[in-house]
Amino acid sequence: MLDSKDKVKQPQEARRNLKLKYFFITILTCLILLVIIGLMIFFLIKNNIITINLNNFIQTNSIINDSDIQTIEQYQFLSKFGSVGTGNGQFKFEVKYVAGGIGVDSKGFVYVADWGNHRVQKFDANGAFIKKWGIAGIGKGEFSWPLRIAIDQSDNIYVVESANNRVQKFDSEGRFLFSIGSFGISQGQFTTPNGVTVDKEGFIYVADTYNNRIQKFDSQGNFITMWGQSGNQKGEFNKVYAVTTDSDGNVYTCDNGNNRIQIFNSDGEFITKWINDTSRKIRFNSPIDIAIDSQGYIYVVNLGSSNILKLDQNGSEVAVIGKFGDGSGELDQPYSVAIDSNNRVYVVDTNHNQIQVFEKVR
16 A cells, blocks of 8 residues: 555656656647748748848948959949839839849830839830830730840840740830740740840840740740750759840850859850859859840849849959948849940839939949
């Protein structure tokens, strides 16, 4: 038989064991929840459903030390236009997905892919509204999330649509000419394309983003070739978001998920890649768009750092344009860049729903 002390000791031990059991169950539950949350955040970032702005942690500055002051170019804010809304001269760039494209033609007219309003707007060089075209839809001249704009040497306008999985071509007055593409994985088909460009010979290149490839077409929209697949080796992509060409016909791509620029010849043969390199002051942070000016300088939009990198033809940093913030000359997740004949830099400032313009001061 148990004495009175043993009778008291037994329920005390049982209660203590029960408490320990609940404690370990609580710890295990918290660990499981942390793992689930971590996996969810990784999925959202990997699929670009959310982006992380690192400006609170990394300061981007074109001047690193006194010796750089003599060699690095400086840019200043010139002007801005636009606001959030649906009226003429207003934009609806989507904050969640970060979208909106821009191009400048040979006469200095500025064209903006107004993503959320499903239209293209045309402005003069000073940002004065001229005209618009397009409504939401799937027909000719209609748009479903227009993302980027390219302009050929005849000032025709090419608009890539992510949801309609196509590129539409218009003249400078907005008259429909033809379209390329449909949804799919076969040649000439796209899956959420994000970028388009036209070289000096009239060849059309499309960044077929979620098929992780570049497709090339002739000036009439006939398929020629394609290259790329998912991966991180040379010639492979992890969501190719933008494409442009230089005067020699070489093709520059924003390999966003791999945080690098890849360069190919016009047939898709790999030439080189540019990655983060502190010795050359290259600092990519989610490169989302790319453009080349008349002198051959390359401009890369850093979505994560809210700035534009200007690089020379060797990939070395020449200048940093803009920084994170809410003032004039400050950007919040820029998405697209274009350079006019005077080398003024036009930037789609997504979260401010405006276009900001910069010019070189030295």
